[in-house]
Amino acid sequence: MSAARWRLAATPLVAVAAGLGVTGLSGLVIFGSWLVPLAAIMIATATVIVLTRLATARPFIPTLVGGIAAAWLVMITYVPADDGGIRWLPGPGTPAAVAAIARDAVAYAEATVAPATVTPELAGAIAAGALALMLTVDAVAVGAGLAATSGFLLLIPWLPALTLERKVPTLALAGTIAAWLAVVALSRRSERGAWRARAREGAAPAPAGIAALAITLTLVVGLGAAPLAIGGPGWGQMPRIALPASLGGSSRLDLEIDLRDSLTTRSSEPVLAYTASDGRLDVLRAYSFGTFDGTHWDRDPEGDTVAANGVLWPEDLAAASLSDPGTVQISIGNLSETRVPVPSAPRSLAAGVEWRYDASTDEVLVDRAEGTRGLSYTVRLATGYTTEEQLRAADALIDAGGDDAVPARYLELNERMDIDAIRTLAEAQTDGAADRFEMALRLQEYLRGPRFVYDTEVAPNGDDAVSTFLEDRRGYCVQFATTMVVMARTLGIPARMAVGFLGGVQDGERYVVRGRDAHAWPELYFPGHGWVRFEPTPAVQTGARPVYATPEVSAPQNPLVDEPNPRSTVLPPQQAPTSDPAPAPVVAAGESGWSPWLLALVPVLLLSAAGAAWALRRSRRGSVQDPESAWASLRRGLGTRAGDETLTPAEAEQWIVSEGPELGDEARTALVSLRTAVEDHRYAPRGTDATVEEMSAWVATVVDAAKESDRASRARVTA
Template structure:
C-alpha cells in the first residue's frame, strides 16, 4: 500500500476508535437510540475527510473540511430553531442556540444521577466531543504521521471509567484497541526529514516484526497490567478526587459492583443527616441487586410501580397502619441518588407525586433530575417488625410453596461459580438448622467468626470471586454479602443483595451519615414476612448484629439444638470436605485466575495482526509490477535519502550514494541495476523486460542496506 493510499483506510479506523470510546461512559449514562445519530454524524465527518484526502495532498486541509462538515451536521442534528424546527443554514440565532444547548447539557450533566438518561443536549455534547477527538487524532496520526503518539489522546474517553473503577463493555474496549493498533500497523514514520516532509510524502507500512511486537505489547499492557494494577494491593489506598459542592460535584453510591476491585478510600463528606425518636437506625436502603455472574452484580430491573403512599413493604403487613412506629426526619445534602433512602422495615412516608414504589425491588423511585440532592422528608418505620418468632413462623408457608412468588433470578447460580463446593460448605454450616431462620443465622455467624477478616484490599481473581473469597477469607462488605447470598441460594433460599448506608454516627442531636458509611448486605426471603436483612460483615465495620439475629442474647438451645447424625458445630474453611478430597482454590485450574476474556482478545488480536501482516505483504508484492513502480517503491522506502522527486534516475542514484552512510557493494550494484531498468523503461524503444520479482528483490536490497547502514551510523555516534 502506498504512502498516500494507506490514509484512506486509517481515517475510518480512527473514527471507529473514537466512536467506541463512548464505551468509557458505561455506568454514567444509559446507552440507547442517541447512539445512532452520533454514529451518523461521526461517519459522515470521516467520509468528508477521506474525500478531501483524495482531492488534495495537503496533510491538514482534510481536517479543516471535516471540522466544517462536522460542525454543520451537529448544528442540524442537535440545535433547534426558535420554533423547535431544524436549521439547515446557520443564521444569527444559531450561536444563541448553541449556547443554550451547551448550558442545558452542562446543567443536566451536573444535576442528573448516574446512570443518566441521555437527552438531546447531552447527546449533542457527547457527539461534539467524539467528533473533535476524531479530528484531532486523525490530524496527528494520519496528517502528521504520529500514529503511535495519538493513542494517548484516545485514552481520554476511558479515563472516567478508569478513575471511577467502573465496568466498561469489553468488546468496545477490544474493538477500539484493535482499530488503533491497525492504524499503527499501517503506518511507519521515516526517521529522516522534517515532519512536514513525512506528512507530505506519506507513511509506509511498518515492518512485520515491529507491528507484531507493538500489537502484543500494547494488548498485554492494556488488558493485563492495567486490570491487575486497578484491583491490586494498595489501589484502595489511592486518593480519589472529590469535587466541592460549590463546583457542582455530587456524591452517590457506586452501582458498578465488582468483587475483584479493592475498596477505594471512602469520603468523609456528609451524605445526609437525620433525627430519630427511636435512636440510630440500622441501615438506610437504596438499591437491590439480583443477578450475579461470578464477579459482578447487575441491578434489579424496575418492576411495576405504584404511588409511594400507605405502608411500603413487599409483603402485606395485614394493617394499613404500623404499630409502634419510629419517626426519622431525613435531610439530604449533595448526594444525588435516584432512589429515596428508607429503613429496611415496613415504612410510610409523606411523598410527592414524583415518588413511586416498586414492591418487587423494595425501592422508592424519585423522578427529579437532581435525584435526592437537597431533599427533605419524614419516614415512619416499624422498629420491631422483624423478630425471631415472626421469622420462624414462615416455615409452614415455605412448605406450602410460599417461595413461588419470588422471581427466579433470586435463586440463580452462575456456572462460573463452583456451585458444588459452595453448597457443601453451606450444608455443613447449616447441618444443625431446623428451619430457614436457623440456617440463615448459621450462615451469618460463620462469616462473622474467626475464619474471616475485614479488609479493603482484595486480590484480583478469575471468574469465581466467591470461591476465591472463601479460600482467602479477606474482603469487605460486598464480598461478605455476596458469599452469603450465593450460599443461601445453594440451599434454595431466595436471596439478593441490597446497598445503602449504615446508620451513621451521633453528632449532637442529629445522626450524620457519611460517604464512608456506604454498605452492602444480603437479604433473605421469608414468605409472609418479606425480605430480611442479615449482617455477615464483621463487627469491626458494621457494629452490632441486627436485633433479630443477636445470638449473644438468644437462648443457647436456639443455636445448639439436640445433636443429630450431622455435625452441629460451625466448621472452619480448611476442613470442609470436598467431593475430590482436595480443597480447591479459585484460579488453580491451570488458568491462575487469568481472565478468559484476555485470552479471547489476545487470540483475536493475534489473528487480526496476522491477517494484516499477510495482507500487507501481499500488497507490497503487488505494488512492484514494473520498473517504474519499483523505482517509486524504493524512493518511498528510502524517504528523505532518495532526494527530491524532480531528480532524474541518475541524479537520484548519486544523491542516495552521497546522502548517507555507505550501502555496501551489493546494494550499490542493485541500485545501479534498478536505475538502469527504469531508464530503459522510460527511454529505450523496447522498454524494460526485467521481471517484477527481480525488481522487488533489488528494491529490498537497497532499502535494507540503507536501514542497516543508518543503524550502524547511529550506534557509532
C-alpha cells in the first residue's frame, strides 16, 4: 500500500475511533435520535477529507477542508437562523448565536447530572467536541504521521466515565482501540529525513500479518482483559478525580455524584415543596437499589408496570386501607427524574396515562421528556400503616416461606466483601433478638450509636466499602444504609437501598425540601406487610427515628429548624431562596426536529459526488501535469525508498538505485529520463521537451519495477 493509499484508509479508521468515543458518554447522557445527525456529519466530514486527499498530496490541507465542511454542517444543523429556520450561510449574527447555544449547553450541564436528557444545545456541544477530536487526530495521525501519539487524544472522551467510575460499553472501547491500532499498524513511518519530509511522504504500510496480529491482540485485550480489570480486585483503590462543584448539580439523585454534593455545596437549593394534612412527612421515596458489588449500587431492574391507579403498594391491599387517608399536595421544581417522589406508605394519586407503577420496586414512573420537572400532584396515603405490632405479627409468615415473594437478589452478598466478619458482627449485635423486627431495630441502633460519626467528606473507596466503614466508622447516609442492608442480608433478611428525600423544613404553610434533604435508607422486607424503612443514619442528618422503629419513648430532636449544621464535617449551606426556582425548559432531542441535517447532507453529497467524479477523471488521466508533479508522483509511489525531499534529483536518483533490490535496465532508463526532464525544467533555458504522457509512463515504470523487486526480495527471504 502506497503512502497515498494508506492515508485514504487511515481517515475512515480515525472517524470510527472518534465516533465510538461518543459511547464513552453512555453513563452520563441518554442516547437517542440525536446520535443520527452526529453520525451523518462525521461520515460526511470523513468523505470530504478522503476526496481532498485524492486531489492533493499536502498533508494538512485535507484536514483543513474537512474542518470547514464540519463547521458548516454543525452550523446548519444546530445553529438556527434568527427566524428559527436553517442558517445556510454564516453572517454577522452567527458568532453571537453560537455563543448563546454554548452558554445554554453549559447552563444545562450545570443544572442536571447523569444520565442527562440531551437537549439540542447539548447535542451541538457533543457534536462539536467529537468532530474536533476527529479532525485533531486526523491531523496528528494521518497528516503528521504520528499515529501512535494520537492514541492519547482518543482516550479523551473515555476519561469522564473512567474517572467517575461509570460503566463503559466494552465492545465500543475495544473497537476504538482496534481502530487506533489499525492506524498504527498501517503507518510504519520512515525515520530518515526531516519531520516535514516524513509528513509529506506519508507512511509506508506495515506487513498485513503484523497489522492483523496487532488488531487481534487489541480485541483480545479489549474484550477479555479489560472487563476483568475494570471493576476487578484493586480497581476501587485507584485514584479518582473529584469534579468541581460547578460541574455537578442537585436536580437529579445519583449515588456516585449528586447525593453527597446535595448534602454539601448545593445543600440550599430547593427541590420540591408540599403541604400535608398531617404535618411533615418522614421521607419521599424515589427509587431503589438491589445489587451491591462491594463498592457500588446498581438500580433495581424495571419490572412489569401497570397504570398508576388504585392503591399503590407492593403487597395486595384493599382500597379500604385508604378510607381515612392523609393528603399531600406536592409541587416539584428543578428535579429531572423519571421516578415520582411519593411517601413511603400505601398511597394513591390522580395520575395521567403516562404514569405507571412498578410493584417490584415500589416506584412510580412518569413518561415525560422533562421528567418530573414542574410536576404538581396530590397523594392520598395511609397514615400510621406501619406499627410495631404489625411488624412483629409478620414474623409468623417467615417460616411459611413468606420471603419467597421477593427476588433472590435482595439476599445476595458479593464475595469481594468480608462476609464472615460482617455476619459475625451482625449476629453479635442481634444475639437474643426475639424476631425480625427486633433484629432490625438492634442493627439500626448499633449504627446510630456513639461509635459512628456522620461525615459527608468521606469518599467511597476500596473493594469492600462496608468493611471499610465498619472500621473507620465515618460516613454519610449511603454508608450507613448500605451497611445495614448488608448486615441484614447476612442474617437472612431480604433488604435493599431506597433513595429519595427527607421531609424538609417548614416554611409558612408548606414544607420545602432542599438538596441537603437528599437521603438514602435501608428497607427490610416483612412478609404480608411490605418493605419497611429503618433509619440507621444518625439524628444529626435525619432527626428522629420512624415512630414504629423507636426503641424507647423520648423527646425527639427537632429536625425542622432550618439552620446551618454546626458539625465541621458538613459545609454550611448558602442563603436559601424563599421560593422554588422556575423550572428550566428541557426539550428532548428526539422531539426537536432534525430536518436541517437531512437538507444539509444533500449539497454535501452532491459536492462529494462531483469531487469523486473529478478525482476519478484525474486518476484515469494520471496525476502528472508537469515535470514537478511527475517527480512528486514518483516520490509518493516509492515512499521511503525515494529518500529525503531535500535531495537534488541526481542525489535522489542515486538513493533510489541504492535502496532495495535492483530495479532493472528499463526502470533505470526511465528514472534517468525523468530526472533529466526535471533538471531541464528547473535549470535549462528552454525547459524540457518531455510530454505528460512520457513522464507518466516513466513514473509508472519505475514505481511498478520497485514494487516488483520488493516482492521478489521478500519472497526470497521467506524461501
